Amino acid sequence: MTSKCRLTYFTLKGLGEPIRYMLSYRNIKFEDVRLDMETWKATVKHTAPFGKAPVLEIDGKVLTQSKAICRYMAREAGIAGKDTWEDLQIDMMIDTIEDVRTAAADYKFERDEKKKAEKKDPLYNETIPFYFKKFETIVSASKGHLANKKLTWADIYFVAISEHMCFLIDQDILEPYPNLKALKDTIHAIPGIKKYVEQRPADILVEF
Structure with missing residues (x-):
């Protein structure tokens, strides 16, 4: 899928955890960036596509929305629906x-x-x-x-x-x-x- 992944989310499981699970399911190494709210607002929020987390960067491409990301990775992994x-x-x-x-x-x-x-x-x-x-x-x-x-x-x-x-x-x-x-x-x-x-x-x- 990729050689470089960076997931940015908060210091809890939340909506970042399904993405972490999906990346782990596929044995994809990723940088797991966990931020407190103050740091998120000061350093990352303004760069996120819609100002929300989680944010997944795949080889420089910036993705958002937990379910959409998981759905994409599921199709890549063969664990989405067959039709x-x-x-x-x-x-x-x-x-x-x-x-x-x-x-x-x-x-x-x-x-x-x-x-x-x-x-x-x-x-x-x-x-x-x-x-x-x-x-x-x-x-x-x-x-x-x-x-x-x-x-x-x-x-x-x-x-x-x-x-x-x-x-x-x-x-x-x-x-x-x-x-x-x-x-x-x-x-x-x-x-x-x-x-x-x-x-x-x-x-x-x-x-x-």
């Missing part, structure tokens, strides 16, 4: 995963303590159980995967984002779901991803 129907199955899962992540992030980074308290119960007791029970059922019926009964980038994206969601809600989001835990184990057993996970730094909260 438009399979791509649709994957994209439906990805967008649904993003719905849950957005809700969790909205809770985590809410600065008004009263509003945050109001968001907690619906998130923990309604939103997360509703979606994750469905994910659990899908994986059970799809040979251990989220789409097309085979390994796709939806699986890798899900595991990477679910790990970030553990940080967002301060608990192991997969603990009640044995099929989802097994999927995580499957992804973490992939050699490139296994090596990355063993070496990655811990999250540091970014003040958005």
